Amino acid sequence: MKRFIGFVKKEFYHIFRDRRSLFILFGMPIAQILLFGFAITNEINNVDIAILDHSNDATTKEIINKIAASKYFSIQQIITHEADIPSVFEKGQIKAVLNFENDFSKNLINNHKATLQIVTDATDPNTANTISNYVNAILQQYQTELNKGITTPYQIVSQTRMVYNPELKSVYMFVPGVMTIILMLVSAMMTSISITKEKELGTMEILLVSPINPFQVIIGKVVPYIFLSVINAIVIVLLSIFIFHMPVQGSLFLLALESVLFIVSALALGILISTISKSQQTAMMISLMGLMLPVILLSGFIFPISSMPVPLQIISNIIPAKWFIIIIKGIMLKGVGLQYIWKETLILLAMTIFFIALSVKKYKIRLE
Amino acid sequence: MRTILYIIQKEFKQIFRNKGMLPIIFVLPVLQLIILSNAATFEVKNIKFGYIDSDHTSTSRALVEKFNASEYFNVLTDYPSKSNASAEMLLGNVDVVLHIPQYFERDLQKEKYINLGVTINAIDGAAAGVENVYVTQVLQRFNHHLKADLLQVSDQEIQPVNINAIPLFWYNETLNYKTFMVPGILVLLVTMITLFLSGMNIVREKEIGTLEQINVTPIKKSQFIIGKLFPFWVIGMGLLTIGLLLAKVIFQVPMVGSLALLYVYTSIYILVILGIGLFISNFTDTQQQAMFIAWFFTVIFILMSGLFTPIESMPKWAQIVTEFNPIRYFVEVMRMVMLKGSGFVDILPHILKTLLYAIVMNGLAVWRYKKTT
Numbered sequence: 001m002k003r004f005i006g007f008v009k010k011e012f013y014h015i016f017r018d019r020r021s022l023f024i025l026f027g028m029p030i031a032q033i034l035l036f037g038f039a040i041t042n043e044i045n046n047v048d049i050a051i052l053d054h055s056n057d058a059t060t061k062e063i064i065n066k067i068a069a070s071k072y073f074s075i076q077q078i079i080t081h082e083a084d085i086p087s088v089f090e091k092g093q094i095k096a097v098l099n100f101e102n103d104f105s106k107n108l109i110n111n112h113k114a115t116l117q118i119v120t121d122a123t124d125p126n127t128a129n130t131i132s133n134y135v136n137a138i139l140q141q142y143q144t145e146l147n148k149g150i151t152t153p154y155q156i157v158s159q160t161r162m163v164y165n166p167e168l169k170s171v172y173m174f175v176p177g178v179m180t181i182i183l184m185l186v187s188a189m190m191t192s193i194s195i196t197k198e199k200e201l202g203t204m205e206i207l208l209v210s211p212i213n214p215f216q217v218i219i220g221k222v223v224p225y226i227f228l229s230v231i232n233a234i235v236i237v238l239l240s241i242f243i244f245h246m247p248v249q250g251s252l253f254l255l256a257l258e259s260v261l262f263i264v265s266a267l268a269l270g271i272l273i274s275t276i277s278k279s280q281q282t283a284m285m286i287s288l289m290g291l292m293l294p295v296i297l298l299s300g301f302i303f304p305i306s307s308m309p310v311p312l313q314i315i316s317n318i319i320p321a322k323w324f325i326i327i328i329k330g331i332m333l334k335g336v337g338l339q340y341i342w343k344e345t346l347i348l349l350a351m352t353i354f355f356i357a358l359s360v361k362k363y364k365i366r367l368e
Numbered sequence: 369m370r371t372i373l374y375i376i377q378k379e380f381k382q383i384f385r386n387k388g389m390l391p392i393i394f395v396l397p398v399l400q401l402i403i404l405s406n407a408a409t410f411e412v413k414n415i416k417f418g419y420i421d422s423d424h425t426s427t428s429r430a431l432v433e434k435f436n437a438s439e440y441f442n443v444l445t446d447y448p449s450k451s452n453a454s455a456e457m458l459l460g461n462v463d464v465v466l467h468i469p470q471y472f473e474r475d476l477q478k479e480k481y482i483n484l485g486v487t488i489n490a491i492d493g494a495a496a497g498v499e500n501v502y503v504t505q506v507l508q509r510f511n512h513h514l515k516a517d518l519l520q521v522s523d524q525e526i527q528p529v530n531i532n533a534i535p536l537f538w539y540n541e542t543l544n545y546k547t548f549m550v551p552g553i554l555v556l557l558v559t560m561i562t563l564f565l566s567g568m569n570i571v572r573e574k575e576i577g578t579l580e581q582i583n584v585t586p587i588k589k590s591q592f593i594i595g596k597l598f599p600f601w602v603i604g605m606g607l608l609t610i611g612l613l614l615a616k617v618i619f620q621v622p623m624v625g626s627l628a629l630l631y632v633y634t635s636i637y638i639l640v641i642l643g644i645g646l647f648i649s650n651f652t653d654t655q656q657q658a659m660f661i662a663w664f665f666t667v668i669f670i671l672m673s674g675l676f677t678p679i680e681s682m683p684k685w686a687q688i689v690t691e692f693n694p695i696r697y698f699v700e701v702m703r704m705v706m707l708k709g710s711g712f713v714d715i716l717p718h719i720l721k722t723l724l725y726a727i728v729m730n731g732l733a734v735w736r737y738k739k740t741t
Binding site: 018020021024025028031032035036038039040041042043044045046047048063085089090091092095108112113114115116117118119120121122123124125126127128129132133135136139142143146147155156157158159160161162163164165166167168169170172173181185186189190193197200277278279280281282284285286288289290292293294296297298302303304306307308309312315316326329330333334336340 | 386388389392393396397400403404406407408409410411412413414415416431457458459460466476480481482483484485486487488489490491492493494495496497500501503504507510511514529530531532533534535536537538539540541543544545547548553556557560561564565568572576652653654655656657659660661662663664666667668670671672676677678680681682683686689700703704707708709710711714
């Protein structure tokens with residue numbers, strides 16, 4: 001035990017001697033969470049659009065004014081010919097062209113019907129779809145104004161209650177995701193080179209002839225990083241509460257415990273990478289190239305998992321980040337206790353044990 | 369010139385000798401492109417839908433049936449009570465709950481107007497908005513059907529005006545997300561591989577101690593750097609080629625514009641990334657530091673590139689920050705050229721900015737690189 005404590009102390013010294021790395025380690029996540037928390041949103045605002053008004057009458061003017069007044073759109077260009085639409089899109093700036101038919105007003109009065117084309121640049125399907133929904137909503141409202149006094153019978157109308165995030169703030173969606181990505185990658189990257197570094201610099205032999213056993217070596221390497229990552233997690237949680245006003249509806253204590261569990265699982269994954277790779281470069285590339293995109297794309301951070309094809313939904317289960325995101329959203333936004341997230345917790349725990357067991361098994365007692 | 373060739377030869381040998389790295393450089397990105405492109409969709413489907421039917425009449429059943437028939441909803445359960453439904457929502461088992469009150473059918477006949485409660489899990493605000501639209505659509509269709517069934521002659525009134533809005537989705541009529549995401553993810557993979565490899569390269573020699581050996585040779589600074597970076601440039605272009613082929617063959621992503629233009633742009637773009645990698649290499653002492661910094665910038669570049677979330681929606685200051693994001697330009701160029709067929713003149717501003725970026729980054733990197741330690 002005394003030997004083991006000595007070993008842990010040595011590891012601590014190693015880490016704290018490297019001031020530059022420490023600065024990077026703590027400074028970067030803070031900068032990232034601030035940047036992302038403020039900048040990233042999948043709401044759509046100020047989309048640049050163009051108008052093609054063949055009719056140019058009172059009604060179309062009124063509609064255009066309504067669209068200009070909404071916060072979703074900013075009218076950048078007025079074009080006069082249908083043939084100009086492709087070149088407008090090819091420049092890239094304009095995302096939609098509203099094309100009003102000839103005699104819009106006249107048709108509306110005589111036939112009770114007028115047509116407007118919403119031509120969108122659908123290379124971005126999400127923006128295109130949202131634009132056409134928003135234009136539709138504005139038109140719908142305008143029609144209701146026009147149709148005032150005419151009642152349509154047999155109407156079922158929905159009254160929607162948005163729960164957990166009534167203002168539909170996208171920061172509630174992104175902050176937990178960014179927290180997860182930062183903790184996951186920083187933790188895994190830190191430990192992924194811990195053993196390979198010893199191999200590469202030749203100090204591994206010394207470790208091997210020492211009387212501490214492989215299990216102790218691995219635990220001894222992880223302990224100082226748990227300490228560092230916990231500090232990181234605390235800073236991130238404080239930022240998300242005080243700067244982004246994320247609520248913590250549930251227990252802060254539970255949040256802390258779950259975060260430690262997640263951190264340990266990421267550190268263990270890093271150790272596993274470290275035991276199987278030969279050089280620091282390989283280890284880094286595995287933890288960066290191998291983890292970054294899957295964690296961003298398959299964890300439910302940005303894209304809803306339920307919309308993915310079934311095989312990918314199954315694959316997403318092996319991403320620890322997915323479970324942690326469910327857990328933090330549960331605790332922070334829904335205010336649930338352990339009885340609602342025990343399954344996710346258990347899965348994370350099982351993964352952690354699996355990573356540690358596999359690393360101990362893979363950790364070679366002999367050099368080749 | 370001969371010296372550079374020798375260095376290039378040496379670097380290539382070093383890269384290809386490391387058998388552990390080869391799959392990471394070539395197989396990992398390809399796998400990710402194929403697999404992850406399927407994950408990136410904002411489409412909202414398979415919505416977990418539950419309801420509380422306190423009425424149990426033919427009308428309430430018909431309404432639920434309408435939701436069942438819609439392709440967006442996965443109708444799950446008839447919950448016995450509100451508290452039961454909210455518990456299920458807390459567990460994450462259901463995302464939209466429709467509440468049909470008692471006497472729904474009777475009141476509808478009598479009042480001809482009814483308000484139904486819908487509860488939506490709004491943690492993902494964007495998805496919640498879409499779910500709300502879908503619910504309204506189903507209800508509207510049901511209203512139509514009701515009117516046809518129940519309307520009496522006396523109910524006929526003045527015809528309301530109707531503005532018919534026809535959405536036309538250009539360049540991607542089926543709103544296929546893969547067409548949108550594959551070029552973007554390809555950009556990320558090319559960028560990550562070239563940045564990480566170049567960022568670690570020189571600092572690795574520093575850490576192992578071989579850099580000093582090179583410093584005492586008569587090799588010129590510029591020769592050394594060109595020799596070092598050229599292999600990564602080749603790897604980047606190679607990855608682009610493999611990726612474009614996969615995009616075409618597996619994902620049927622259209623290639624409307626000029627392939628040559630895309631290659632010209634990419635060849636300049638990779639220079640920017642290599643310059644950044646070299647700069648990071650100069651500034652750090654260990655591979656770990658280099659990787660942390662590379663990671664820091666990559667995450668920022670990715671999330672602020674407009675690839676996943678639109679740049680127009682960002683606050684003004686963040687939009688200015690994206691001006692310095694090389695990935696942003698690459699993503700835009702890829703989508704413009706491949707999907708819309710934008711020409712040289714359309715992307716000229718992007719080319720010029722990227723070229724300027726390349727000159728500045730490489731200039732800084734070479735200037736910072738010292739042959740003495």
